Amino acid sequence: MCGIVGxxxxxxxxxxIMDGLAKLEYRGYDSAGVAIVNGExxxxxxxxxxxxxxxxxxxxxxxxxxxTGVGHTRWATHGAPSDANSHPHLNTTxxxxxxxxxxxxxxxxxxxxxxxxxxxxQSETDTEVAVHLIDKFYEGDLLEAVYKxxxxxxxxxxxxxxxxxxxxxxxxxxxxxxxIVGLGEGEYxxxxxxxxxxxxxxxxxxxxxxxxxxxxxxxxTILDATGQPVNKQVVRVEWDIEAASKGxxxxxxxxxxxxxxxxxxxxxxxxxxxxxxxxLDDIKLTKEDLEAITKMYVVACGTASHAGLVGKYAIEKLAxxxxxxxxxxxxxxxxxxxxxxxxxxxxxxxxxTADTLAAMKLAKSKGARVLAITNVVGSSVARxxxxxFYTWAGPExxxxxxxxxxxxxxxxxxxxxxxxxxxxxxTLERYHELIDRIEALAPLVEKILENKEAIKTIAEDIKDTSxxxxxxRGIDYTTxxxxxxxxxxxxxxxxxxxxxxxxxxxxxxxxxQGTPVLCVVTQKALEEKMxxxxxxxxxxxxxxxxxxxxxxxxxxxxxxDIIYIPExxxxxxxxxxxxxxxxxxxxxxxxxxxxVDKPRNLAKSVTVE
Numbered sequence: 104m105c106g107i108v109g110x111x112x113x114x115x116x117x118x119x120i121m122d123g124l125a126k127l128e129y130r131g132y133d134s135a136g137v138a139i140v141n142g143e144x145x146x147x148x149x150x151x152x153x154x155x156x157x158x159x160x161x162x163x164x165x166x167x168x169x170x171t172g173v174g175h176t177r178w179a180t181h182g183a184p185s186d187a188n189s190h191p192h193l194n195t196t197x198x199x200x201x202x203x204x205x206x207x208x209x210x211x212x213x214x215x216x217x218x219x220x221x222x223x224x225q226s227e228t229d230t231e232v233a234v235h236l237i238d239k240f241y242e243g244d245l246l247e248a249v250y251k252x253x254x255x256x257x258x259x260x261x262x263x264x265x266x267x268x269x270x271x272x273x274x275x276x277x278x279x280x281x282x283i284v285g286l287g288e289g290e291y292x293x294x295x296x297x298x299x300x301x302x303x304x305x306x307x308x309x310x311x312x313x314x315x316x317x318x319x320x321x322x323x324t325i326l327d328a329t330g331q332p333v334n335k336q337v338v339r340v341e342w343d344i345e346a347a348s349k350g351x352x353x354x355x356x357x358x359x360x361x362x363x364x365x366x367x368x369x370x371x372x373x374x375x376x377x378x379x380x381x382x383l384d385d386i387k388l389t390k391e392d393l394e395a396i397t398k399m400y401v402v403a404c405g406t407a408s409h410a411g412l413v414g415k416y417a418i419e420k421l422a423x424x425x426x427x428x429x430x431x432x433x434x435x436x437x438x439x440x441x442x443x444x445x446x447x448x449x450x451x452x453x454x455x456t457a458d459t460l461a462a463m464k465l466a467k468s469k470g471a472r473v474l475a476i477t478n479v480v481g482s483s484v485a486r487x488x489x490x491x492f493y494t495w496a497g498p499e500x501x502x503x504x505x506x507x508x509x510x511x512x513x514x515x516x517x518x519x520x521x522x523x524x525x526x527x528x529x530t531l532e533r534y535h536e537l538i539d540r541i542e543a544l545a546p547l548v549e550k551i552l553e554n555k556e557a558i559k560t561i562a563e564d565i566k567d568t569s570x571x572x573x574x575x576r577g578i579d580y581t582t583x584x585x586x587x588x589x590x591x592x593x594x595x596x597x598x599x600x601x602x603x604x605x606x607x608x609x610x611x612x613x614x615x616q617g618t619p620v621l622c623v624v625t626q627k628a629l630e631e632k633m634x635x636x637x638x639x640x641x642x643x644x645x646x647x648x649x650x651x652x653x654x655x656x657x658x659x660x661x662x663x664d665i666i667y668i669p670e671x672x673x674x675x676x677x678x679x680x681x682x683x684x685x686x687x688x689x690x691x692x693x694x695x696x697x698x699v700d701k702p703r704n705l706a707k708s709v710t711v712e
Contacts (some may be wrong), residue, residue: 105132105204106176107282108299109263111273111318112290117167120174123292123299125155128701132176133184137162138191138200140270141169145197150189171270173263173293175202181210182227192231194238195223198267201237203230204295205280208258233262245269246317249276250330259457263293275316281455281483284308284316284323286337291318297340298498305340309481338481354699356501356593360685361552364545366506367678369495370513371541379538381521386474386490388446390525393424396446396472400439401428402462403450406504407511409585410476411450413677414515416578420674421529421537422522431458435465443470448518451475452499452507454482463487476514478507492518501700503593505685508585509548512678516541540671544678547669551682554666558683561648561664562690565619571596572613573684574603574640575623576633582623582677586684593692593702603636616644621684624651624658625668625676637661650683652676 106127110119116139124135135158136150147167151157155176175190182188191200207213210229213236218224222235233252240251245266253262259279266272275282275293285292285300285307292300293316297307310316313328325333352358374382399418401411408430415426429437431449441447447466451459454477463473463484475488478496485491494510520537523529529537565571571590575583580602587600601610603622614620620640624633637647638661649662652670659665666683692699 105178106295106299107173107202107204107261107263107293108175108295109173109202109265109273109275109293110290111171111271112287113170114290116169116172117162119292119303120172121155121159121162122302123294124174124176126298126301127176127295128155132178134177134179134186134189135175136177136189136191136202137167137172137174138193138202138265139167139169139172140200140265140267141171142270144267146191146193146200146265146267148191148193148200150186150191152184152186152189169270171265171273173200173202173265173273175263180206181229188226188228190228190230192226192228192234194234196238199234199238199241200265201230201234202263203233204261204282205259205278207232207256207260209256210258213255233260237264245272246274246315249274250315253278261295271320273316273318277310277314278312279457279460279483281453282310282316284310284325286323289321291323298500301340306337307340308335309338309486311486312483354501354689356503356505356689356699359499359501359506360682360689362497362506363509363682364548366494366496366510367513367545367548368542369497370510371517371538373495374517375538379535381517381538383490383492383518383521386492386518386521388472388474388490388522388525392472393422393522393526395444396424397444398440398442399424399426399446399448400434400441400466401426401448401450402431402434402459404431404456404458406508406585406588407450407452407456407459409581409588410508410511410515411448412581412584413512413578414448414450414519416581417515417519417674418522421519422526423528424522424526431456431462434458434462439465441466441469441471445469445471446474447471448474448476449484449488450477450511451482451484452478452496452504452511454479454484456484460484460487474518476511478510502702503589503688503699508681509678513541513544516675537672537674540675544671544675547671547679548682551668551679552686554683555686558666558686559690561666562687563694564664565646565648565687566594566691566694568617568619569597570613571598571619571621572610573598573600573621573623574606574633574636575600576603576629576636577626578673578677579623579626579629579633579680582625582680582684583621585681586621586623586688589685589688590691593688593697593699594695595697595703596691596695603633606636606639611639611643614640614643614645618645620645620647621687622647622649622662623680623684624649624655625680626673628673630655630658634658634661650680
């Protein structure tokens with residue numbers, strides 16, 4: 104959530120910053136602003152509630168010149184969306200400007216101290232204390248003042264700081280909130296994520312916690328928490344800016360739905376050798392390591408946690424290892440049983456999810472081994488984990504995750520297969536049979552996408568309802584949960600998922616005449632039970648839409664509308680069954696006039712707890 108872009112060089116900073124902020128819109132925001140220094144006695148700035156287009160209008164009317172500056176897209180945490188609460192925030196004399204991602208947890212005590220010293224505040228944000236505290240410590244040395252200020256902070260933050268008195272300097276700090284540095288020719292960038300700067304450079308530094316960026320003129324230095332220089336390795340970004348563009352689709356979400364076959368292929372085939380054996384990158388878990396594990400957790404948030412539920416099912420079924428799945432925001436507070444015999448698998452598309460990172464740190468502090476599944480090379484999750492599995496889904500821009508989720512499921516199937524083969528719980532024949540089945544999923548997804556117009560018609564039928572429900576049993580219940588999340592987060596239609604067998608224990612009271620009930624029916628052993636559940640809701644007046652395998656005519660006899668998907672092994676069906684539900688969510692959102700890629704109140708990368 105939120106986006107920072109900073110620039111120092113020979114070009115007009117506003118142009119570079121605004122272009123970068125536009126590339127970070129997917130992170131979610133409710134206001135935007137820029138601050139530029141150009142040798143004048145004060146910082147020139149503009150900020151506006153709303154989309155970037157609002158800020159662009161302000162800048163067209165009153166252009167700001169200068170070659171050093173910072174910009175920000177804000178997602179409200181402290182204080183409602185407003186011009187006053189927008190970033191950047193300035194000191195009283197307008198000589199300092201700060202942009203900030205994250206949360207300064209002890210901002211109230213700092214604010215009270217500053218108020219006692221005569222400082223006044225124009226906003227409700229935690230960020231404004233940062234600029235005033237830097238001002239308090241400033242005695243001519245900008246870098247020193249920043250160091251003294253951040254030493255007082257508790258919490259998570261990425262800061263970008265500029266000063267009218269130092270027009271050739273840019274200072275940035277990273278603490279539990281993502282920040283990268285882009286290295287151009289005679290110019291430098293800071294940004295929350297790579298797409299913001301990829302148009303200008305592919306060479307980046309990934310900052311670690313407590314590292315400070317100090318640019319003066321054409322020289323850049325990376326420093327640690329004590330002020331000592333850090334020798335950073337330049338990372339070359341290999342993927343192309345086109346991968347982060349819409350590619351002719353109207354929305355990123357639809358483009359990313361169509362990216363899923365390739366994401367499946369890339370995630371799998373990059374790790375198969377000539378004998379079609381899986382090699383899990385730098386994951387070095389041996390048979391002996393696996394036998395020493397007495398407890399395994401999968402911890403994640405939102406959509407990633409649903410991938411974790413699929414992973415639990417696959418690992419337990421194939422590798423015969425018990426797995427617990429927990430949401431990261433609750434994991435630390437449940438006093439989990441963790442020791443050196445624990446394996447923690449964390450899942451995060453961005454690799455920067457604050458709750459997931461906190462769960463990792465807790466587990467590592469107790470001696471557990473941590474395996475990360477993430478989509479972003481060099482992300483915080485990747486750097487903190489002992490073992491990393493990259494999903495190779497490519498950049499995912501739409502807030503609602505689609506291809507990253509699919510790739511995460513493929514990752515879990517591969518990990519489960521690898522564990523199972525090492526433990527001897529699957530034969531080599533079964534191992535290769537499943538690899539063939541996983542590889543065959545990509546063309547099957549393409550086949551489902553060919554039916555999108557029929558799915559669009561179904562979406563039109565339910566767009567005006569006030570609520571909807573998804574039902575499933577077994578692993579289909581996991582798909583139902585992910586499907587309900589997609590529909591609610593981009594269509595704003597109240598949607599809930601239930602384990603179908605639990606209907607009679609309360610939820611069936613919610614079913615009324617015409618209520619849409621979407622049923623996922625792909626598990627052979629549970630099909631008859633699901634048909635009975637469909638009849639139960641039909642008897643209460645529900646309008647039933649079923650997602651089931653081709654040829655399963657009995658389901659078609661009881662549903663009002665049906666979406667047939669190709670058949671594969673029951674274990675792998677979540678990869679196929681989720682595709683129609685993604686399309687339903689997309690088309691319902693469009694029909695209701697919503698912004699599909701940037702749903703209200705949501706952010707792509709949730710970097711606060």
